[in-house]
Amino acid sequence: MRKFLLALSACAVMFSSSAFAEPVTLRAISAFPPNLEFTKQFQAFIDRVNRAGEGVVKIQFVGGPEVIPPQQQDTALRNGVFDMQMGPASYYNGIVPEADALFGANVGPVQAREDGAVELLNDIWRKKLNAQFIGWQSGGIPFYVYLTDPPKMSGKGVLDLTGIQLRSTPAYREWFEALGGNNVMLQTSEMFTAMERGVVRGLGWPAISFTDIGVHKFLKYRVAPPVWQLDLVIIMNGRKWDGLSPEAKQVIEKAAIEHEKATQRDFAAIRDRETKILEQSGIQTVEVDNPALHLKIAHDLVWDRLASRDPSNVEMLKSKLYKE
Structure with a gap:
């Protein structure tokens, strides 16, 4: 009887421990x-x-x-x-x-x-x-380029950023360079002050969470089509x-x-809501002359960069994540 009670007590302790863990x-x-x-x-x-x-x-x-x-x-x-x-x-x-x-x-x-x-x-x-x-x-949210000045087009019909100071991150750096822009590497928290002081005249940003930062008040143009994700x-x-x-x-x-x-x-x-806010604040969306080339330059750059750094998984990843 004593052994039975001890076993019962042990079970109770175990149940209590698991129940209130x-x-x-x-x-x-x-x-x-x-x-x-x-x-x-x-x-x-x-x-x-x-x-x-x-x-x-x-x-x-x-x-x-x-x-x-x-x-x-x-x-x-x-x-x-x-x-x-x-x-x-x-x-x-x-x-x-x-x-x-x-x-x-x-x-x-x-x-x-x-x-x-x-x-x-x-x-x-x-x-x-x-x-x-x-x-x-x-x-599925893509990225746009935003500018304070009217966007210029190259002879090939894509965005020409020659001489423009742009707030950048490692994600944008090579693309902006390919389009002629100058990268100014800044944290998100530094964007507003940089735009306010004219340190940068544009930036790249996704199609959402833009108005949260407040920098849309300094910008006038959004360049389409958007790229990446x-x-x-x-x-x-x-x-x-x-x-x-x-x-x-x-x-x-x-x-x-x-x-x-x-x-x-x-x-x-959120994207649809923020697009309306941008339109109401006077930001115009400008389509590049050659949208297909605009997209190809941006996406090829990313996949080529990956292939140059580590080609071992490129083809498998591209087959699952990029549909031409």
């Missing part, structure tokens, strides 16, 4: 300030995980660039300083050259996942960054991912699939 808490960071739509959408993903993962897994948002500069976040993630990150893959394409494949894609996240691209990307991210590729927060990804420290329970992994994976679909819908609505 604390969920695993993951610390997450964004490459962008909290007021930008990119971070707001990441917060929506976090909320989705926290609702579905109650009692199992929880994500705590710890902040943005004010915590760790964006270009240092990949190293911090790899070293386990925090567990999850959302930001442009192009910020660490020196470590993972295949980040360019997302930037140069013309296939959206939902189709990319269906075609097996996410599985391939995850294999690459694990090998090169010790990171689990969770999701691609793109929404947002390369915002959600990634997680590989060791931390491996240590999660199967249930926690399932919660995060399901949330990522739902999030990719949601951002496609939400970003489209």
Whole structure:
């Protein structure tokens, strides 16, 4: 009888421990300030995980660039300083050259996942960054060039940026140079002051989260067609991912699939809303004379750059992410 009671007591303790166990808490960071739509959408993903993962897994948002500069976040993630990150893959394409494949894609996240691209990307991210590729927060949103002065065209009918100072990042640098522009490398937080002081006369930016920064008040023209695609990804420290329970992994994976679909819908609505704001502020959209060549120059540059850095995965990635 005593043995039976002891066994019963042990079972009760085990049940009590599992029933009231604390969920695993993951610390997450964004490459962008909290007021930008990119971070707001990441917060929506976090909320989705926290609702579905109650009692199992929880994500705590710890902040943005004010915590760790964006270009240092990949190293911090790899070293386990925090567990999850959302930001442009192009910020660490020196470590993972295949980040360019997302930037140069013309296939959206939902189709990319269906075609097996996410599985391939995850294999690459694990090998090169010790990171689990969770999701691609793109929404199919492309990039425009914005200018304060009327755009000029080259003899081939594409944008001519000769002599123009442009706010730039590693993602734009080679394209702006190919079009004759001068790159001024600035963080997002420095854009407003640079435009206000006339340090730069234009910039590249996606079709959303533009009015959040307020620089549209200095600009007059938007050059079309847009190129590329947002390369915002959600990634997680590989060791931390491996240590999660199967249930926690399932919660995060399901949330990522739902999030990719949601951002496609939400970003489209935001894009339409912001386009109206830009039009109301007097920004004119100017189509280049040769749109096909404009697109080809931009996309070929990205894929050629990837091939020169690491050709091992180029053809497979291009077959899944770029449809000619």
